[in-house]
Amino acid sequence: MSDASAFDPLGLARQWMAQWEKLANEHGTELLARPEAVQAMQAMTSAAVKVQAVSNEATGRMLAAANLPSRADIDALGQRLASIEAALGRIEDRLRSGDATPSRPAVRRTRKPPRPTTA
Numbered sequence: 001m002s003d004a005s006a007f008d009p010l011g012l013a014r015q016w017m018a019q020w021e022k023l024a025n026e027h028g029t030e031l032l033a034r035p036e037a038v039q040a041m042q043a044m045t046s047a048a049v050k051v052q053a054v055s056n057e058a059t060g061r062m063l064a065a066a067n068l069p070s071r072a073d074i075d076a077l078g079q080r081l082a083s084i085e086a087a088l089g090r091i092e093d094r095l096r097s098g099d100a101t102p103s104r105p106a107v108r109r110t111r112k113p114p115r116p117t118t119a
Helices: 002-006 009-032 035-065 071-097
Strands: none
Touching: 009 035
8 A cells, every 4th residue: 555655646757857857958968069050050040030031021011912901000000099098198187187278388479570661
């Protein structure tokens, strides 16, 4: 009975995971010690970034051809809507406080009226 109660499946899984992490760390360290492996990884990462950029551009062109907004268009629209809502909130606050006119400095008259001409 003591053997059955000592069996811990989660403990066994933790041991396996620890061993796997240790082996993966050792092999990864050995692999990254070689400069050609590092260069290959950099090339693959660069290629993946380029593929993603081309895919995003192609998707944008397809959406434009279908007359649909892209993600950037939706984001810009959301930002514009947020600024409009903020301005509307300021206007509502002003109206609630009773200050309907915006506080602007008084305009100074710098021009003199024309002199009357005598005929």
